[in-house]
Amino acid sequence: MLDSFPFYLILIFSIVFIMMIAEKIKVAYPILLIIAGLLISFIPGIPTIKINPEFIFLIFLPPLLYEAAWAISWKELWHWRRIILSFAFVVVFLTAMSVALVADYFIPGFGLALGFLLGGIVSPPDAVSAGAILKFVKVPRTISSILEGESLLNDASSLIIFRFSLVAVSTTQFIFSKAVVSFSWMVLGGIAIGLLIGLLFMKLHKYLPTDANMDIVFTLVMPYIIYLTAEEAHCSGVLAVVSAGLYLSYNRYSFLTSTSRVRGYNVWQSLIFVLNGLVFTLIGLSLPAVTDGLEKEGVPLTSAIGYGVLITVVLIVVRILAAYGAVITTLIMRNFITVAQTTNPGMKTPFIIGWTGMRGVVSLAAALSIPEYLNNGNPFPQRNLILFITFVVILLTLILQGLTLPYFIRRMRLMTPEQEAAEQQQYKLLKYEMAEFALEQLKNQYGKALEEQPLLQKIADKWEASKMLTEDTEMTAEGKIIYLNILKQQQKWLIKKNRKNGNLDEGIVRKLQHNLDMEEEKVRHL
CATH class of the missing domain: 1.20.1530.20 (Na+/H+ antiporter like fold)
Structure with missing residues (x-):
């Protein structure tokens, strides 16, 4: 051997x-x-x-x-x-x-x-x-x-x-x-x-x-x-x-x-x-x-x-x-x-x-x-x-x-090009709905923290404008907890949405779930 x-x-x-x-x-x-x-x-x-x-x-x-x-x-x-x-x-x-x-x-x-x-x-x-x-x-x-x-x-x-x-x-x-x-x-x-x-x-x-x-x-x-x-x-x-x-x-x-x-x-x-x-x-x-x-x-x-x-x-x-x-x-x-x-x-x-x-x-x-x-x-x-x-x-x-x-x-x-366009549209729509849900949860549950912490407001702006979170801003421990909690709620919402809607493309859902995992890892190391 x-x-x-x-x-x-x-x-x-x-x-x-x-x-x-x-x-x-x-x-x-x-x-x-x-x-x-x-x-x-x-x-x-x-x-x-x-x-x-x-x-x-x-x-x-x-x-x-x-x-x-x-x-x-x-x-x-x-x-x-x-x-x-x-x-x-x-x-x-x-x-x-x-x-x-x-x-x-x-x-x-x-x-x-x-x-x-x-x-x-x-x-x-x-x-x-x-x-x-x-x-x-x-x-x-x-x-x-x-x-x-x-x-x-x-x-x-x-x-x-x-x-x-x-x-x-x-x-x-x-x-x-x-x-x-x-x-x-x-x-x-x-x-x-x-x-x-x-x-x-x-x-x-x-x-x-x-x-x-x-x-x-x-x-x-x-x-x-x-x-x-x-x-x-x-x-x-x-x-x-x-x-x-x-x-x-x-x-x-x-x-x-x-x-x-x-x-x-x-x-x-x-x-x-x-x-x-x-x-x-x-x-x-x-x-x-x-x-x-x-x-x-x-x-x-x-x-x-x-x-x-x-x-x-x-x-x-x-x-x-x-x-x-x-x-x-x-x-x-x-x-x-x-x-x-x-x-x-x-x-x-x-x-x-x-x-x-x-x-x-x-x-x-x-x-x-x-x-x-x-x-x-x-x-x-x-x-x-x-x-x-x-x-x-x-x-x-x-x-x-x-x-x-x-x-x-x-x-x-x-x-066909129409099918590819439909997949892209479904991805964009689901991503938009997920961001809208997260923004609503952030405002309803953490309204005071949103006013007091500029970075959380930046996150809310990101969901509003679909922009990436800036890399040069520090996040407090409380802000991390809030953001991670919202990300987990997004995961649960996406799973629930996927299980209820039989027409959603599982590949698109998995892609969004992976994005949430990566975002969660990113926040943990901020």
């Missing part, structure tokens, strides 16, 4: 350098990282990387899922719940079934059980890749909300399919009644454990004398504790982490101070930056170990590549068809029930949703977790071929869809 330490240091430096290049040329960094890892693996003398699946599931997956759950809006997740759940569960199952049928028919030695196993591995799109690509282009909030929500849940559903298929292949039997009970426990138990531990951690944050450093440490260890607890109880660790992250994110302003929120945001951004960089580079570096296993099974490389391309085509086609099918279903069902989408989204939106099907870390980890031997001691059938097909799917979807997605988004002009 110590002998390879310099290599890993150089690797981390290279990852940062590649990410800088990706930012410069406006290409999603997962694409460059996986290609770079692939090229590095062919350099003579480079250590052979053999990834332990438990390493990815335990070290990488919990924090990545927790951060994604923390960042998403519960309000928008609930608003688009029908289409998100359909993509996260129904579409994942249909994708796995389609892969199973194609693999059974075209790939020698594959049956339906192995086909479902492969389908469970490659069915979930990767949220990190889509998010990295969408950073460079503007899309309607509808699309980003659906993609973010789907990515939180499809990992759990695909891993459940994978586990049941793995049992069927290993034991050569599948009992439907037991599968239903096990599935229900994995889903409901995982959610319950996540919410219970999340509630416990929230109480620890809220009632123990913690500071910002302790709060951040709590948030760092919590996803691992939740994941391990759920897995030990034979529940879905993924759903447990996601449910806890959503619950705590929704209540973040009730138990975390502004200092904890601001500092924690920076810590988590750096952590996720490193984890994402490492995992995509490791995917590329793992190719030699995968091809070596393929040679041992005697499968020609050209045939294996062909199978990988075939499965990739199936995944792309099924997802696009599912996207259009979801639109058609919504347009029909709106005549009978209330749906989130009341207008016809046209042909562009479902195509973009269908095209954002890049695969990544979860697929690789699931493939690597296939045991080398069955319960009876025989080698696991087609294990290395499944690994290679998974690698080809990840590589092709990242390069093909990842590189072309920004082009399609720009070409289709999903975000």
